[in-house]
Amino acid sequence: MKTKITNEQRTLVHELLNRGQDRQTIAEMVSLTPGQVSAIAAHRTIHNKRSQLENRLTRALPKQITTTIPSTSDKILLGSADIGHVFWDPRSSVNPHVLIVGESGFGKTYTTSCLIAELAHRNIPSIIFDYGQGFTPESSNPVFANEARPLQLEVGRKGVAISPFEVFDGDAHGPLSVAQRIADTLVRVYQNLGVQQHATIRQAVIDVLEDAGIYSKLPSTWHKPMPRFGLLHKKLTENAQDPLNADRKTPRTAASHISSLFLFDIFRNNGVSLQWDELLQPKRRSTVIQLRGLEQNLQRATTEFLLWNLLAYLESSGPQSLRCFVVIDEAHRIPTGNGSAVERLLREGRKFGLGILLASQQPEDFTSIAFSNTATKLVFQVSDEKSQVAKQLYKKLKTPLSFLQLYKTITTLDRGCAFALTHNTGNVIRVASFNERFRFAASEAE
Ligand SMILES: Nc1ncnc2c1ncn2[C@@H]1O[C@H](COP(=O)(O)OP(=O)(O)OP(=O)(O)O)[C@@H](O)[C@H]1O
Numbered sequence: 001m002k003t004k005i006t007n008e009q010r011t012l013v014h015e016l017l018n019r020g021q022d023r024q025t026i027a028e029m030v031s032l033t034p035g036q037v038s039a040i041a042a043h044r045t046i047h048n049k050r051s052q053l054e055n056r057l058t059r060a061l062p063k064q065i066t067t068t069i070p071s072t073s074d075k076i077l078l079g080s081a082d083i084g085h086v087f088w089d090p091r092s093s094v095n096p097h098v099l100i101v102g103e104s105g106f107g108k109t110y111t112t113s114c115l116i117a118e119l120a121h122r123n124i125p126s127i128i129f130d131y132g133q134g135f136t137p138e139s140s141n142p143v144f145a146n147e148a149r150p151l152q153l154e155v156g157r158k159g160v161a162i163s164p165f166e167v168f169d170g171d172a173h174g175p176l177s178v179a180q181r182i183a184d185t186l187v188r189v190y191q192n193l194g195v196q197q198h199a200t201i202r203q204a205v206i207d208v209l210e211d212a213g214i215y216s217k218l219p220s221t222w223h224k225p226m227p228r229f230g231l232l233h234k235k236l237t238e239n240a241q242d243p244l245n246a247d248r249k250t251p252r253t254a255a256s257h258i259s260s261l262f263l264f265d266i267f268r269n270n271g272v273s274l275q276w277d278e279l280l281q282p283k284r285r286s287t288v289i290q291l292r293g294l295e296q297n298l299q300r301a302t303t304e305f306l307l308w309n310l311l312a313y314l315e316s317s318g319p320q321s322l323r324c325f326v327v328i329d330e331a332h333r334i335p336t337g338n339g340s341a342v343e344r345l346l347r348e349g350r351k352f353g354l355g356i357l358l359a360s361q362q363p364e365d366f367t368s369i370a371f372s373n374t375a376t377k378l379v380f381q382v383s384d385e386k387s388q389v390a391k392q393l394y395k396k397l398k399t400p401l402s403f404l405q406l407y408k409t410i411t412t413l414d415r416g417c418a419f420a421l422t423h424n425t426g427n428v429i430r431v432a433s434f435n436e437r438f439r440f441a442a443s444e445a446e
């Protein structure tokens with residue numbers, strides 16, 4: 001039976017390995033399983049030898065697969081296919097973004113966690129937006145916790161100390177640009193809002209900023225302390241009650257549609273502090289922005305405002321090589337269409353060193369922008385009634401596969417298997433499990 005390895009056994013194993021003994025013999029001599037001996041052997045050099053990592057991958061996958069392991073450990077193993085291992089190389093790719101789609105229970109969150117852990121292992125930290133239970137300490141895989149060491153930020157519960165009123169360096173028109181961004185974001189999120197409410201919200205933002213002495217015509221005022229975000233709601237309510245206002249209905253309906261945003265007072269000075277420069281340090285590994293328990297529109301609005309804030313930070317830092325990933329599992333929680341923050345990230349993130357990973361059950365949750373701006377796609381089993389996924393994949397596919405074969409493939413995949421599209425080549429892969437990826441580190445941690 002497999003028992004915990006003692007320090008004494010570990011030392012003996014190292015000595016016997018140094019003498020060139022084979023693992024079976026060592027296992028018998030030290031009363032361990034051959035697997036435990038292998039774990040110790042591999043762990044000896046796990047952090048300093050690139051070739052060891054590649055050997056590890058070779059041993060971890062089925063024996064019948066014989067393919068050349070790439071010489072750079074920047075390549076991340078996605079899984080094994082008939083032709084050999086399939087890798088993802090976000091660092092050298094012009095487009096590092098990933099789209100994952102598939103029905104419930106087929107492996108989206110699991111695979112996403114594996115990729116976050118792999119990125120963390122390569123000093124690329126991730127900012128994970130969590131809306132459910134996917135990345136809480138209780139729910140996440142121990143290997144994920146060990147590799148990605150996620151910092152949990154309880155933004156949903158404690159609020160966050162950023163202000164949607166902030167004027168970013170790229171805001172050419174100062175408060176006017178801010179007002180436009182806030183109105184656009186709210187109309188995207190709260191789908192009952194129309195053009196009139198958009199105009200009324202935009203004007204209310206301008207008025208609140210002016211009340212705080214921040215004027216579009218006076219750039220010297222743009223970086224004064226921001227007023228409370230709650231004042232936007234107050235302004236709309238005042239406008240709705242103003243007897244001199246001919247149209248009181250528009251501010252009233254605008255205020256009532258977006259009231260949840262203010263009820264929970266998410267954007268507040270005493271909320272969780274988001275220091276992007278710290279969170280994007282390679283040693284940080286990963287950060288979970290926890291939004292569980294919030295009403296869906298509030299999750300969406302919060303995510304959008306945080307993404308705008310992150311984008312502004314990245315833009316102000318200038319062009320960079322790949323330095324971080326934004327992960328949105330359950331991407332139906334966040335708008336991805338025209339003008340959205342996700343769309344901006346997909347189009348321009350790479351320039352500023354940011355990759356994005358989006359996962360969702362429903363293909364309809366992804367706009368054509370999301371499909372066409374993600375070079376790597378992992379499709380788990382989908383019912384694909386409208387053939388939307390098959391069509392999107394087929395457009396990119398250079399592998400000789402008929403449309404019908406492709407459709408049949410993606411609608412009948414086993415759990416844990418995905419159709420992986422990378423470099424316009426498609427393969428059915430069995431996604432490598434955590435143990436296959438980090439077998440040795442995990443057994444050491446036991
Ligand atoms: N490649 C894999 N290797 C080993 N186990 C896996 C793999 N993929 C998935 N699993 C197992 O399947 C379970 C369900 O997978 P997961 O939670 O990732 O599904 P999902 O697609 O995210 O579902 P939902 O849409 O409901 O969130 C996981 O808890 C995990 O145990």
Ligand SMILES: [Mg+2]
Binds near residue numbers: 109134
């Ligand atoms: Mg999931």
